[in-house]
Amino acid sequence: MKRVFSGVQPSGMIHLGNYSAMQNFVKLQEDSNNDCFYCIVDLHSVTVPQDPKVLYENSLELAALYIAIGLDPKKVTLFLQSQVPAHTELAWLLQCNSYMGELNRMTQFKDKSQKMTSVTTGLYTYPILMAADILAYDTNYVPVGDDQKQHLELTRDIALRFNNKFGNTFTVPEGIYPKVGARIMSLDDPTTKMSKSNPNEFSKIGLLETDAKIKKSIMRATTDSDSEIRLDWENKPGVSNLLTLYSVFGNISIKELEEKYKGQGYGNLKKDLVQVIINYIKPIKERYNELRGSDELKEILKEGAMRANEISSDVVKRVKDKMGFVQF
Numbered sequence: 543m544k545r546v547f548s549g550v551q552p553s554g555m556i557h558l559g560n561y562s563a564m565q566n567f568v569k570l571q572e573d574s575n576n577d578c579f580y581c582i583v584d585l586h587s588v589t590v591p592q593d594p595k596v597l598y599e600n601s602l603e604l605a606a607l608y609i610a611i612g613l614d615p616k617k618v619t620l621f622l623q624s625q626v627p628a629h630t631e632l633a634w635l636l637q638c639n640s641y642m643g644e645l646n647r648m649t650q651f652k653d654k655s656q657k658m659t660s661v662t663t664g665l666y667t668y669p670i671l672m673a674a675d676i677l678a679y680d681t682n683y684v685p686v687g688d689d690q691k692q693h694l695e696l697t698r699d700i701a702l703r704f705n706n707k708f709g710n711t712f713t714v715p716e717g718i719y720p721k722v723g724a725r726i727m728s729l730d731d732p733t734t735k736m737s738k739s740n741p742n743e744f745s746k747i748g749l750l751e752t753d754a755k756i757k758k759s760i761m762r763a764t765t766d767s768d769s770e771i772r773l774d775w776e777n778k779p780g781v782s783n784l785l786t787l788y789s790v791f792g793n794i795s796i797k798e799l800e801e802k803y804k805g806q807g808y809g810n811l812k813k814d815l816v817q818v819i820i821n822y823i824k825p826i827k828e829r830y831n832e833l834r835g836s837d838e839l840k841e842i843l844k845e846g847a848m849r850a851n852e853i854s855s856d857v858v859k860r861v862k863d864k865m866g867f868v869q870f
């Protein structure tokens with residue numbers, strides 16, 4: 543069996559960028575050789591301020607969305623990170639085996655901290671907690687978006703270094719990135735990634751968004767002054783982003799789209815893309831509405847945490863053993 547692990551923060555409504563990465567979660571569950579663990583990484587989300595009531599609701603919303611996008615709790619383990627103590631315990635052990643120089647190079651920390659007046663130490667050590675999440679399950683594959691490449695490389699470095707120092711302990715994981723849509727960009731500024739924390743509501747499209755909001759966000763998306771429809775991230779990032787969204791959610795190649803819209807302005811492309819997105823997320827919204835209030839959700843998370851605890855506590859024991867801790 544190959545172990546798969548990934549997580550999403552309950553820090554706001556999942557947007558099309560997150561979902562682009564999460565499509566691989568669903569694909570990987572269909573291979574019976576994969577044992578998939580998908581986590582709601584609530585401990586990561588408190589590295590920036592969260593309203594407790596909102597965090598609670600967002601966590602359950604994300605659990606329902608995991609299932610609504612097609613994850614089957616009978617095939618995969620779904621759980622809350624804060625329900626599994628191995629994550630924080632291993633994070634501490636790894637913090638004592640990693641270096642400030644490594645964390646100082648992390649671009650996500652630089653980007654996020656620059657926009658803040660006070661920065662928590664948790665935000666700084668966020669990549670080590672992520673390394674712990676992954677390494678605690680002897681993970682082989684990590685399906686994520688392109689923005690997590692640097693964190694995953696750090697995870698691999700930490701695992702290899704630990705193995706060299708203490709003897710073979712960790713499985714060294716590999717990333718799995720979407721072929722198209724590995725980085726969906728903001729609709730208002732296509733040079734930055736689509737992000738939950740962007741205060742401009744028209745910069746992103748959430749999976750539970752109304753049709754009217756989807757239409758408004760796409761129709762006002764930044765493009766450029768010429769009207770040629772082609773993929774060119776350097777000179778035409780706005781149009782390239784729209785083509786990418788169309789390709790991911792319309793299941794059509796970018797080449798075919800360039801051909802289809804040749805000689806037409808951006809208006810038609812945008813109008814059709816609105817419909818493609820609305821049609822794609824309609825069944826997700828319907829399934830979500832059925833699930834959100836059900837008691838079944840908490841049961842699924844409880845069972846998931848039990849299984850996650852079983853696997854990860856063994857890995858932590860192994861690590862503590864190697865480091866010389868007395869265990870009974």
Ligand code: AQP
Nearest residue numbers: 550551559560563686687724725726735736737738739
């Ligand atoms: N724009 C994106 N395009 C493709 N994939 C993306 N991911 C995030 N943004 C994009 C991928 O989504 C998964 C879950 O992300 P997350 O919630 O853990 O991380 P994040 O990067 O913090 O998400 P946001 O939306 O950008 O939140 P904020 O605003 O809080 O920083 C990951 O696999 C990630 O790669």
